[in-house]
Amino acid sequence: MKPAIARTNYLLLRDDGTVHYWFSKFLTDQFANPHTRELSGQSCRLLYRFLASAHIELALRATEGSCLSYDEAKALIALCWRPLPEIEAMGDRAMTRLTSATAGKAPAKLPNAVKPNTVHKRLHHIAQALEFYREVFIDPRIPFSAAREELRSAYGITCDQLRRAIRGTKQSHHLAIKSLPRDKYLAIIEAVFTRPDHLFQAATGRRCRTVLRDRAMTLLACEGLRPGALGNVALRDFQPHRNLLAITDNRAKRSGRVTANTPVLKLGDSVQVNSGSETIITLWPFTVRAIQEYIDTERDAVLRKRLTNRSDGFLFLSDQGEPLKHRSSITLMFNKLGDRLAELGLLDVTNDPYFMEQKRYHFYSYVLRHSAASFFLAEKCREIAVQHGFTMPSDFNDVPDRVKDLMKLRFGWTINSTMPEHYAKRALTDQANVTLMEFNQHLLDAVQARKQYRETGDGL
Structure with missing residues (x-):
């Protein structure tokens, strides 16, 4: 058939x-x-x-x-x-x-x-x-x-x-959520924003022609956007003066036919599911700056090379000034970025118990989304704990419903989605492991201090 x-x-x-x-x-x-x-x-x-x-x-x-x-x-x-x-x-x-x-x-x-x-x-x-x-x-x-x-x-x-x-x-299963540790996640964001020329390179090793576009797309992935949503963003969805981005279904704006390879918003056109994919998110200031720099330089230069505007109003364009037509182009960009991050040592595994048999973290666009969700949950729980004098939750059932609802809005999940619970379990499991490793290090430091004390005492 x-x-x-x-x-x-x-x-x-x-x-x-x-x-x-x-x-x-x-x-x-x-x-x-x-x-x-x-x-x-x-x-x-x-x-x-x-x-x-x-x-x-x-x-x-x-x-x-x-x-x-x-x-x-x-x-x-x-x-x-x-x-x-x-x-x-x-x-x-x-x-x-x-x-x-x-x-x-x-x-x-x-x-x-x-x-x-x-x-x-x-x-x-x-x-x-x-x-x-x-x-x-x-x-x-x-x-x-x-x-x-x-x-x-x-x-x-x-x-x-x-x-x-x-x-x-x-x-x-919550342990299958391969989010990066907090320090690795933030280190990648810092490298992408401050050193894009070192990360986004052509096969010759020179600066990639779409370096500012790729930097902006990667930072949006760090905000939690899915790969398909990256190629779906319209220019009008970006509101820099308010630090906002509207996540909407823009497939109708495409002049070409939408196929299975076209980057589109997940469930955006579904009539069978009460989708939560369409939402509005607040962007970090550095993400806003990166997108605006791309619009004012690379994007404008690509459009000025041609007599007609073929962008269909989309934000991220190809070298031909057209919307990104294939999901594979986004996947390829993240694969190249992962290789470069590995070369720079930003994906090296240290004391992560979920990757004990690996020297490096696997990297793909969804790793950034997972990491963004885990980071968002931990930060919101910490904010509420500070505001109200609570302790950080020790069980995922103790995670405030307000945080779970905010996660559903932020990451485009339906109102009945159980995804926040999976991330809560994973985040709290990670926190328990960090606490145990800190206690283990405390014991090792105590033994070493005791040993030095004895050696010093014997020498007197």
Whole structure:
């Protein structure tokens, strides 16, 4: 199957060029975000190959009041560990052998198996597609309520089995939040602001032509912006006199087509989720200064080179004076920055217990967002403690709700999001470890002082 775009419709085409109507309607009606639509489309393509190779007709199964059997669902779950190109390149016989009871080792142990997080998303998208198919295409054609309830129960069992196969991902655990220690985080900010020529360099080692743009984007990442949001910022969103930045969905401003590779605001165009991505944040003064310097110099120079303004009103532009079109360009910038930070020793691991087997921290744009959230939580708790004479919370349940609400507003989380709790757990775990290391150092210093005292006493 191949994806295609027809105006506002997202289509999945069979090999003969015909439209798979169920999948196409599901993807068009349920998703507005191109990235989510693309991921869900891949899950539908996987389900299509499975149903075709197993000769399963869901419409025929519906007349029997059934969906997938337990073993069929189990085989589908195993298939989700495989890369999609490998699945689509297989013939029906190979697919049958692959999903049989004698297929061999567990899929998760295969050398080319996809990540558990990917499997988790695939299964949830497949379950969502099956439920959509039943509700939209099957239920209206069943005249008897008892038969509808029987089929609803059968689909519920299958979808529940798919959703429970992978019980969450590593991202849901607070220890998986790879935020940098406070001193490393602040040191990177200082280096980015004061020494951009040393950090943003071309392959020749010379100063990068977009050094001021890259510096401003990195400082916004240090403020907590997601990579997609960086390429989504419009010039009018920036309010330097008030130190404010509006985080809004600007995809409609683009003159070109929005694809899965276009940097956009997460959930900005979603009609299915009460998104908290759109917000207004207060910027640090040095971030404001860096953005303004970019606007007055590099950005203005790029626009003056051309007869027409092709910026579409976006803040960060390419060398051609156009908005950043690909997320990969942002990713590449952060990858290069990480290499340079490592060369300068700014990513060296010292006494961090979560990176004991690493010499350096892994660096990518989301590390800065994680670090910003952890720093924000600690600073706000410290401010409230000073104002009201409290002690710093020793348990994440003691973190004031006011701080959690501020984090949701600042970092674009929904009102029901549990992300502040994850960061609170991580921050307080870090604080407990710091306290323990300080106590350990106190004991070592005491032993050393005692040893020196004895040696001095013996020498008298």
